[in-house]
Amino acid sequence: AQKVTQAQTEISVVEKEDVTLDCVYETRDTTYYLFWYKQPPSGELVFLIRRNSFDEQNEISGRYSWNFQKSTSSFNFTITASQVVDSAVYFCALTPWGAGYALNFGKGTSLLVTP
């Protein structure tokens, strides 16, 4: 069985602050994929990143960065210099390695960035 825990239900920051969203997962699989999705107030789910379990290299994309630590089963997401447009619910998700598996989502973290 797979499980994703996002312990932070809501986070509120002021614009330009850095913020880290935590994601801890459980799986018996030795290989798997991890994902982050963004759900803005408009409701759609926007794919942000996919990470393979055998690739522990951290990734940076503009103001976004992801820290994958297999030893602690964590896949944390940091937004640097947050902006109001970053306000959204962010979901971490997990699938087994291979094609066509269901995404197992965490409960999400609601991020509010105020001016």
Add this chain to the structure above:
Amino acid sequence: EPEVTQTPSHQVTQMGQEVILRCVPISNHLYFYWYRQILGQKVEFLVSFYNNEISEKSEIFDDQFSVERPDGSNFTLKIRSTKLEDSAMYFCASSEQGNEQFFGPGTRLTVL
């Protein structure tokens, strides 16, 4: 940029009625999915579809639910006899190789 589309954006129905939610996946994608999200809760998997058959389904996807790919472009979710607890946002997703899934904008289903 290609995207997944869903219709309608909002469906209101009476309890016990049948509803069909429609999705047009990205054209070269081979894997199709339905998820639902009850208001304020996490996104839950319903069913996945590949090579014209269901490949995986959750406990939520009982006999009241069915999926179909009636032609080369549409992917539908049917709920035979809706219940109040079926009220949720229903998301369709598609994937080219079965890992990165791209979601449609969702259909909000309200059962009265």
